[in-house]
Amino acid sequence: MSRDACAAGREIAMTAEPGWVPPGTDTGKANIARVYDWWLGGDHNFRADQDAARALITVEPKIRAMAHTNRDFLGRAVRYMAGEGGIRQFLDIGSGIPTGQNVHQVAHQTAPGSRVVYVDNDAIAVGHSKLILDGNPDATVIHADLRDPAVILDHPETRRLIDFTQPVGLLLVAVLHLVPEDDHPREIVAALRAALAPGSYLVISHSCRDTRPEVTAAFQAVYNSRIAAEAVIRTHEEITRFFDGFTLVEPGLVWASQWRPRSPDDIPEEPAQYWMKAGIGRYDGTSSPREGTLAAGPSCW
Ligand SMILES: C[S@@+](CC[C@H](N)C(=O)[O-])C[C@H]1O[C@@H](n2cnc3c(N)ncnc32)[C@H](O)[C@@H]1O
Numbered sequence: 055m056s057r058d059a060c061a062a063g064r065e066i067a068m069t070a071e072p073g074w075v076p077p078g079t080d081t082g083k084a085n086i087a088r089v090y091d092w093w094l095g096g097d098h099n100f101r102a103d104q105d106a107a108r109a110l111i112t113v114e115p116k117i118r119a120m121a122h123t124n125r126d127f128l129g130r131a132v133r134y135m136a137g138e139g140g141i142r143q144f145l146d147i148g149s150g151i152p153t154g155q156n157v158h159q160v161a162h163q164t165a166p167g168s169r170v171v172y173v174d175n176d177a178i179a180v181g182h183s184k185l186i187l188d189g190n191p192d193a194t195v196i197h198a199d200l201r202d203p204a205v206i207l208d209h210p211e212t213r214r215l216i217d218f219t220q221p222v223g224l225l226l227v228a229v230l231h232l233v234p235e236d237d238h239p240r241e242i243v244a245a246l247r248a249a250l251a252p253g254s255y256l257v258i259s260h261s262c263r264d265t266r267p268e269v270t271a272a273f274q275a276v277y278n279s280r281i282a283a284e285a286v287i288r289t290h291e292e293i294t295r296f297f298d299g300f301t302l303v304e305p306g307l308v309w310a311s312q313w314r315p316r317s318p319d320d321i322p323e324e325p326a327q328y329w330m331k332a333g334i335g336r337y338d339g340t341s342s343p344r345e346g347t348l349a350a351g352p353s354c355w
Contacts, residue, residue, distance in 0.1 A: 076177040084281045086232060087176040091151040093121040098151045098182060106280040113273045120310075120328045124259050126320070127310040127332045128227050129155045131257045134303075134314065134334065135223040136164035139255055143216050147173040147200050147246075148229025152186050157225065158193040167192060169215040173206050175199040200229060201237050203245040221253035228330070230296060231261045234284050243296050252339030256300050259310055259332040263287040266329055293331050300335025307333035 075081060084106035088099035092107040099107070111117055135141040142165055146157045149172035161168035172183050172195040183195035194211045206212060216222060224246060233239040247256070263270040270287045277285045294307050305312065309325035310332040322328060 076181050079177050080282075085176060085178070086281055086283060086285075087151050087174065087179040089281060090121060090228070091153070093118045094125065094153050096151060096153055098178060106277075109276055109280055110273060113276050114269055116328060117273075120330055123310045123328050124228050124330050124332075125153065125155070127259055127313055127330075128157070128225070128257075129160050130314055130316070131225070131227070131332075131334055132157050132160040132223070133164055135255050135257070136161045136168060139221075139223070139336075140253075141165075141221055141223040141255060142167070143169045143220065144223040144225065145171050145173070145206075145212070145216060146225040146227070147206065148226060148232070149174050149179065149183065149195070150228075151176075151179045152183050156186075158187075158190070162192075169193065171196065171212050171215050173198050173200070200226070200233060200242060203242055203249075207246070207249050218249050219251055221251050221255070223255050223257065224250065225257045226296075227257060227259045228261075230258060230293075231285055231287060232283055234286050240295065240298075244299070247299050247337060250337050252337060254337040255303075256297065256335045256337065257333075258293065258296055258307075258335075259330055260293045260296070261285075261287045262290055262293060262329050262331040264290050264329075265326040270329055287329075290331060293333075297333065297335040299340075300337050303334050303336055307331050 081100040082102050084102045088103035089107045089110070092099040092104055132144065135144070144157050144161060149157070157172070158168070158170040161170060170193040172193070174180050174183070174195070175198065177197065180195050180197040187193050187195060192215070194215055196206065196209050196211050198206045198209060200206070226243070230239055233242065243256070261270065274285055274287050290307065297307070305314070308331065309328060310330045311321045311325050311328060313332045315321050
């Protein structure tokens with residue numbers, strides 16, 4: 055995002071509702087895109103979002119730090135794929151309201167000309183993304199739902215920017231925990247995987263209930279009572295299964311801060327206190343199961 059585009063976005067936000075709010079948007083009900091925006095310090099949110107965000111902070115005071123840790127992981131993941139992975143096209147589903155260091159910006163730092171398709175089911179996230187991507191020939195956004203992968207894969211904008219005969223960086227960052235079992239999240243990931251060429255990558259971050267079950271259960275209960283879509287906090291094993299058919303790259307599925315940190319100082323003393331797991335899988339073009347055991351990688355990258 056250029057400084058001007060960023061400033062323009064902020065200016066529109068500051069002029070407040072209803073200027074940048076798409077018609078029909080229910081701002082009286084909290085929405086995760088806007089709650090997450092508030093946790094990150096953004097201003098594309100309303101009273102209902104702020105109230106829900108604060109209610110969740112009372113359950114987990116570290117949630118804002120967790121959101122930033124997740125966002126930092128996203129940046130490292132894109133840098134890894136654009137660099138070592140050689141990826142030049144990215145599909146970011148559940149992309150959210152644009153904030154700093156969006157995928158196209160990070161990718162372009164390493165590989166100028168990389169193409170990015172953002173996807174979100176929230177009209178405000180899509181509207182603001184459109185605003186900042188206006189005039190950018192290499193990036194676009196579509197309003198679609200992860201639960202309908204065929205619509206995303208066949209969308210003319212996706213087909214315009216993504217060549218599925220070449221490797222793709224597929225990002226499902228902090229979004230699969232918003233897809234309950236009844237919506238068949240594994241089948242959704244499998245459908246997306248089926249569209250990928252060998253050499254593609256799958257990036258996932260996902261909240262994990264293993265180490266702090268009381269907190270995560272309370273968080274999920276408050277979340278589901280306050281926010282317009284159900285959340286499911288899964289176990290490490292359940293999250294790992296999303297990588298079926300992929301080979302996890304080192305260091306595997308780990309606490310988000312532990313995934314190739316730029317400095318050891320970036321890892322909190324107890325990494326598990328931020329209960330978000332993160333990993334990247336490489337698709338080798340076979341249906342072989344993921345690696346069972348991973349060699350310990352270096353602690354910094
Ligand atoms: C917690 S935010 C994560 C944003 C970004 N991926 C990140 O990690 O910084 C989750 C985003 O996923 C979007 N989302 C939730 N369910 C979705 C679905 N079924 N299809 C598409 N987007 C969805 C929300 O609107 C929100 O913008």
